[in-house]
Amino acid sequence: MYDPTIFENLKVAFENQVYDLENLDRKITITNRIDRMDFAILARDFAIQFTLVDQPDVTAEIVLEASVKDLAGEIVELPGKNIGCSLLVRFNKRVQNVAIQCKQIEQALNSIWETEIQLAQTLSFVYEQEASSYQDIIEVKFKSKINEEHMGDIADFLDYVLESLEVLNGLTSGN
Numbered sequence: 001m002y003d004p005t006i007f008e009n010l011k012v013a014f015e016n017q018v019y020d021l022e023n024l025d026r027k028i029t030i031t032n033r034i035d036r037m038d039f040a041i042l043a044r045d046f047a048i049q050f051t052l053v054d055q056p057d058v059t060a061e062i063v064l065e066a067s068v069k070d071l072a073g074e075i076v077e078l079p080g081k082n083i084g085c086s087l088l089v090r091f092n093k094r095v096q097n098v099a100i101q102c103k104q105i106e107q108a109l110n111s112i113w114e115t116e117i118q119l120a121q122t123l124s125f126v127y128e129q130e131a132s133s134y135q136d137i138i139e140v141k142f143k144s145k146i147n148e149e150h151m152g153d154i155a156d157f158l159d160y161v162l163e164s165l166e167v168l169n170g171l172t173s174g175n
Contacts, residue, residue: 005074006074006084006085006148007044007046007066007070010147010148011035013154014048014062015046017158018030018048018062018158021050022050028052028162029053030049031050031059032047032048032049033047033049041067043065043068045065045066047061047062048062049061049062052166057169058091058165058169059092060090060161061089061091062089062161063087064087065086065087066085069081083145083147085146085147086141086145087146088139088140089164091136091137091138091164091165093135093168094133095133095136096134101136101171102136105136105138105168109138112164113140113164116143117140119138120139120141121136121137122137122139140164
């Protein structure tokens with residue numbers, strides 16, 4: 001009998017709750033979805049990207065990943081291994097005043113998440129175009145892997161993502 005992996009179970013749980021936020025609660029608009037098997041390194045990843053309804057300027061993308069070590073360790077039931085999936089949330093936002101806005105973003109997200117996260121911001125602009133604004137890719141990565149024991153936390157996790165989107169939408173160069 002087929003026994004779904006931790007990755008499959010978490011993917012379905014995230015998918016269901018995110019689609020409910022779009023279709024039932026009408027809080028978000030889903031803009032992209034990826035469900036990929038990387039045969040070169042035998043890894044799985046799932047990502048779902050969305051914006052708040054009527055606020056398309058800032059996107060959030062939830063990314064769930066399982067490496068070959070995680071998948072194989074689960075299938076052959078290796079004892080004592082930290083098996084699970086990696087989770088990160090990636091936000092995209094345009095910033096004008098890098099020194100001020102990036103610090104505000106860092107402070108706001110650290111106060112919202114309050115857990116063991118790694119926060120990274122990567123700025124970019126198109127070469128040979130005046131850099132009046134930058135694309136800020138903000139990654140909130142969780143240090144610990146997640147598994148089925150965390151399924152009850154998905155609703156709270158999504159509330160934090162929505163709160164982060166609201167805060168990021170509210171930050172302007174003048175704030």
